[in-house]
Amino acid sequence: MTLIPLGIPRRLLEFTIDGEPVRAPEGSTIxxxxxxxxxxxxxxCQGDTLTPKNAxxxxxxxxxxxxxxxxxxxxxxxxxxxxxxxxxxxxHSRKIVLELLASSVxxxxxxxxxxxxxxxxxxPDRFGPDAARLNEExxxxxxxxxxxxxxxxxxxxxxxxxxDQWQNTFAISVTGRGFDARIAVEHDAxxxxxxxxxxxxxxxxxxxxxxxxxxxxxMRAAGTWDEPAQTETTTVCAYCGVGCNLTLHVQDNExxxxxxxxxxxxxxxxxxxxxxxxxxxxxxxx
Amino acid sequence: MDLRFGDSKPxxxxxxxxxxxxxPPESSWEGADRSDADLRWxxxxxxxxxxxxxxxxxxHAVNDRIGWxxxxxxxxxCRRLTVPPAEAYGVATFYAMxxxxxxxxxxxxxxxxxxxxxxxxxxxxxxxxxxxxxxSGVSVERSPCLGLCERAPAALAVKAGDPVRxxxxxxxxxxxxxxxxxxxxxAPEEPSAALAVPQAGQAGREELVLLSRVGVVDPASLxxxxxxxxxxxxxxxxxxxPAGVIREVTDAGLVGRGGAAFPTGxxxxxxxxxxxRPHYLVCNADESEPGTFKDRVVMEGDPxxxxxxxxxxxxxxxxxxxxxxxxxxxxxxxxxxxxAIGQARARGLLGDDVLGQGYAFDIEMRRGAGAYICxxxxxxxxxxxxxxxxxxxxxxxxxxxxxxxxxxxxNNVETLVNxxxxxxxxxxxxxxIGTGKSTxxxxxxxxxxxxxxxxxxxxxxxxxxxxxxxAGVRKRLRAVLLGGAAGGFVxxxxxxIPLTFEGTREAGxxxxxxxxxxxxxxxxLPRLLLRIAEFFRDESCGQCVxxxxxxxxxxxxxxxxxxxxxxxxxxxxxxxxxxxxxxxxASICGLGQTAWNAVESxxxxxxxxx
Ligand SMILES: Cc1cc2nc3c(=O)[nH]c(=O)nc-3n(C[C@H](O)[C@H](O)[C@H](O)COP(=O)(O)O)c2cc1C
Ligand code: SF4
Ligand code: SF4
Ligand code: SF4
Ligand code: FES
Ligand code: FES
Numbered sequence: 036m037t038l039i040p041l042g043i044p045r046r047l048l049e050f051t052i053d054g055e056p057v058r059a060p061e062g063s064t065i066x067x068x069x070x071x072x073x074x075x076x077x078x079x080c081q082g083d084t085l086t087p088k089n090a091x092x093x094x095x096x097x098x099x100x101x102x103x104x105x106x107x108x109x110x111x112x113x114x115x116x117x118x119x120x121x122x123x124x125x126x127h128s129r130k131i132v133l134e135l136l137a138s139s140v141x142x143x144x145x146x147x148x149x150x151x152x153x154x155x156x157x158x159p160d161r162f163g164p165d166a167a168r169l170n171e172e173x174x175x176x177x178x179x180x181x182x183x184x185x186x187x188x189x190x191x192x193x194x195x196x197x198x199d200q201w202q203n204t205f206a207i208s209v210t211g212r213g214f215d216a217r218i219a220v221e222h223d224a225x226x227x228x229x230x231x232x233x234x235x236x237x238x239x240x241x242x243x244x245x246x247x248x249x250x251x252x253x254m255r256a257a258g259t260w261d262e263p264a265q266t267e268t269t270t271v272c273a274y275c276g277v278g279c280n281l282t283l284h285v286q287d288n289e290x291x292x293x294x295x296x297x298x299x300x301x302x303x304x305x306x307x308x309x310x311x312x313x314x315x316x317x318x319x320x321x
Numbered sequence: 322m323d324l325r326f327g328d329s330k331p332x333x334x335x336x337x338x339x340x341x342x343x344x345p346p347e348s349s350w351e352g353a354d355r356s357d358a359d360l361r362w363x364x365x366x367x368x369x370x371x372x373x374x375x376x377x378x379x380x381h382a383v384n385d386r387i388g389w390x391x392x393x394x395x396x397x398x399c400r401r402l403t404v405p406p407a408e409a410y411g412v413a414t415f416y417a418m419x420x421x422x423x424x425x426x427x428x429x430x431x432x433x434x435x436x437x438x439x440x441x442x443x444x445x446x447x448x449x450x451x452x453x454x455x456x457s458g459v460s461v462e463r464s465p466c467l468g469l470c471e472r473a474p475a476a477l478a479v480k481a482g483d484p485v486r487x488x489x490x491x492x493x494x495x496x497x498x499x500x501x502x503x504x505x506x507x508a509p510e511e512p513s514a515a516l517a518v519p520q521a522g523q524a525g526r527e528e529l530v531l532l533s534r535v536g537v538v539d540p541a542s543l544x545x546x547x548x549x550x551x552x553x554x555x556x557x558x559x560x561x562x563p564a565g566v567i568r569e570v571t572d573a574g575l576v577g578r579g580g581a582a583f584p585t586g587x588x589x590x591x592x593x594x595x596x597x598r599p600h601y602l603v604c605n606a607d608e609s610e611p612g613t614f615k616d617r618v619v620m621e622g623d624p625x626x627x628x629x630x631x632x633x634x635x636x637x638x639x640x641x642x643x644x645x646x647x648x649x650x651x652x653x654x655x656x657x658x659x660x661a662i663g664q665a666r667a668r669g670l671l672g673d674d675v676l677g678q679g680y681a682f683d684i685e686m687r688r689g690a691g692a693y694i695c696x697x698x699x700x701x702x703x704x705x706x707x708x709x710x711x712x713x714x715x716x717x718x719x720x721x722x723x724x725x726x727x728x729x730x731x732n733n734v735e736t737l738v739n740x741x742x743x744x745x746x747x748x749x750x751x752x753x754i755g756t757g758k759s760t761x762x763x764x765x766x767x768x769x770x771x772x773x774x775x776x777x778x779x780x781x782x783x784x785x786x787x788x789x790x791x792a793g794v795r796k797r798l799r800a801v802l803l804g805g806a807a808g809g810f811v812x813x814x815x816x817x818i819p820l821t822f823e824g825t826r827e828a829g830x831x832x833x834x835x836x837x838x839x840x841x842x843x844x845x846l847p848r849l850l851l852r853i854a855e856f857f858r859d860e861s862c863g864q865c866v867x868x869x870x871x872x873x874x875x876x877x878x879x880x881x882x883x884x885x886x887x888x889x890x891x892x893x894x895x896x897x898x899x900x901x902x903x904x905x906x907a908s909i910c911g912l913g914q915t916a917w918n919a920v921e922s923x924x925x926x927x928x929x930x931x
């Protein structure tokens with residue numbers, strides 16, 4: 036039997052979202068409350084398994100009495116708050132943030148962003164042809180995963196997943212500052228010279244595809260990556276007794292990558308190198 | 322935490338530099354030779370991690386000795402402190418004064434910021450670079466404001482070694498800057514801090530409150546400080562108790578002088594009543610706002626006043642430890658404050674039993690390493706704690722969760738020093754100075770096109786014109802930048818703006834940290850704006866998108882229109898406005914939120930591109 040911890044009952048806060056009264060348990064973020072009443076706010080850096088760093092600022096909403104906009108993903112709801120999720124002010128900032136991002140990094144593998152660019156009428160081209168871009172070459176330095184920082188929005192999720200929030204390996208960090216800030220291992224070395232244990236938990240949380248399985252990277256390069264054609268099967272990892280759930284992504288009868296369900300109480304989406312990458316024996320049919 | 326350290330080894334000198342700070346290592350776990358005990362004992366865990374706040378001093382130790390931080394040195398430091406090397410690398414690369422690539426032992430920082438640019442910094446740079454080319458053993462680096470604006474143009478030479486040597490050259494000529502870099506020991510001594518206070522030599526000096534001792538007291542002598550009335554405020558504080566101090570500060574109407582103008586009494590009250598322990602006091606002496614140099618002059622000219630003021634503030638908020646975070650580019654202020662703290666400690670004015678009153682308080686200094694953003698209060702906490710100097714999102718506010726996650730009162734140097742007259746003259750007499758809402762005396766940093774640049778002390782409420790008259794404003798004034806790079810421009814026909822928080826707000830501008838930079842019409846405005854944009858792009862921490870990318874797009878647009886006006890500039894100005902609005906609205910911290918203010922005001926108030 037699985038025990039689900041209920042915790043102490045939480046007080047309900049009353050406030051309004053877009054003029055409508057809502058109630059949410061104490062401790063909820065504005066984003067939680069919005070989603071619970073079926074209003075979605077776009078998010079990029081927010082992750083369901085991590086404490087939000089609120090760095091991307093696409094989720095900003097207007098809160099009555101606040102001098103600046105506030106990030107819905109991390110600001111806690113308070114009783115009496117009046118929140119506008121879709122005011123002109125909030126929409127303006129979202130549009131600019133999307134334009135700034137799309138003009139500086141490659142968002143082609145970021146889910147949902149194309150739709151938002153349209154919805155907010157963002158025109159990333161208007162900063163001109165000389166607008167600075169990251170222009171990074173993909174870092175292919177091992178057989179398991181590829182780091183393509185040209186797609187990185189610096190959401191800090193990989194750093195948090197590798198560091199004190201999950202893996203406790205601390206192999207990567209943000210280095211430099213401002214527009215020159217990048218994710219890197221110590222001394223900007225190849226991954227193979229770092230503390231990385233190839234658990235792939237950073238890939239699991241990366242929202243843009245900046246981190247990807249080598250298998251996926253190669254198939255994309257070859258034009259054979261076909262997500263709609265893939266099936267997903269969730270099973271239990273056979274390597275050790277912990278009982279992690281694995282989701283096998285299969286295309287043309289080949290495992291192309293392995294993820295783990297984020298709502299699984301054992302893994303919370305995290306795995307180790309064996310569960311994540313050790314699937315070759317399954318398809319070794321000779 | 323199971324950390325992996327690389328194979329790179331420190332040189333003997335690097336090891337020595339680190340060990341001089343941390344003491345010799347005890348076991349092979351932290352870099353010593355293996356001993357028998359190591360087979361049974363693993364150093365690590367909680368006890369070791371608690372030393373992470375020594376990371377920044379450790380990086381300084383290596384950088385000071387060698388001039389840059391090698392892989393071996395960084396790894397050794399990480400071993401000693403049990404800090405993951407990737408994180409330490411992220412910290413080392415955050416600060417402008419550190420280098421993780423080899424460079425010459427001597428670095429000459431030449432200021433290219435606003436006041437210096439107006440005083441010929443680009444010719445200075447070109448001249449210095451021509452003399453100190455490759456092979457000269459000096460690396461010439463262009464620097465943001467060095468806080469020496471009253472003596473612009475300015476340069477600072479830092480020569481690594483044991484001990485590190487520094488020399489300031491301001492006003493700098495090519496000759497003098499080159500001399501400072503090539504032999505810092507024989508460079509002429511800096512002029513006295515009193516020279517930065519032009520009022521010192523004028524009639525009416527009796528009326529100075531905050532600056533009364535600068536140029537009068539011997540900054541090295543605690544006895545002289547006491548003879549000049551020092552430590553009467555602390556006695557008064559002990560007489561009325563912590564709650565009494567907070568009441569006086571509140572009744573005096575003191576608001577913060579660091580730029581955000583927050584009521585100090587409220588901040589102290591909230592910190593004092595925080596249930597979590599311990600409490601901390603932090604003095605923000607980062608002072609990196611271009612055009613600001615008041616805190617430097619106070620620390621150089623009257624260092625004990627800050628020691629006393631910090632002790633009072635610590636007592637009021639229930640802190641037993643105060644951190645003084647001083648910007649890395651202030652060698653003389655560092656030396657004077659270290660000396661003053663040492664003397665105060667030796668004489669029982671800091672330590673376990675301050676003045677025999679049973680109250681324990683001590684001050685620890687932390688040196689910044691070239692990052693304007695570390696002046697933001699929460700970024701400063703991260704910097705002290707050994708993390709990247711990135712602002713935290715608020716709430717929670719520092720009074721609740723500040724340094725090391727504990728209730729913390731953080732104040733600017735000038736704010737703290739105001740507490741002395743509040744206690745000696747009483748809240749009412751203090752509040753009678755200035756206006757109803759902006760009480761007390763205020764320090765202004767005047768530089769640029771004036772005959773007598775320096776720090777001026779005036780009661781709040783004097784007008785901008787009165788201040789500029791005192792400083793001897795030159796003819797053909799074109800614009801005044803109020804509040805520094807994060808502030809705004811005003812026109813020469815707006816000199817009757819009263820210098821108060823409410824007066825400047827009403828006039829649609831800001832007082833900020835008290836910067837008044839005057840520009841005559843020889844200064845090309847578009848270039849100036851470009852420099853401001855470049856400053857913010859350089860200094861953005863990079864955490865949030867509106868600021869990280871927005872500051873770059875702002876600089877690009879200003880480049881495009883640097884020689885354009887009217888219709889030719891219109892579409893880029895519209896773009897700037899749109900981006901600026903989002904930066905103001907959606908950035909995490911004050912840096913991104915204010916990065917467009919000065920440019921906006923130049924467009925709207927000065928008609929910069931018309
Ligand atoms: C980017 C940025 C830089 C800042 N730099 C400084 C500084 O150098 N010195 C300072 O006292 N306050 C600085 N501040 C303001 C501090 O965050 C904080 O408000 C102040 O230290 C509080 O002290 P006060 O209440 O005594 O003014 C800065 C703020 C921002 C956003
Ligand atoms: S694979 Fe695991 S250990 Fe390696 S960087 Fe990613 S999270 Fe860290
Ligand atoms: S690599 Fe991915 S997870 Fe890491 S910061 Fe960049 S976008 Fe975020
Ligand atoms: S506004 Fe700029 S400096 Fe402040 S947190 Fe964001 S990126 Fe960093
Ligand atoms: S999702 Fe909220 S700031 Fe990124
Ligand atoms: S020292 Fe150069 S502008 Fe301040």
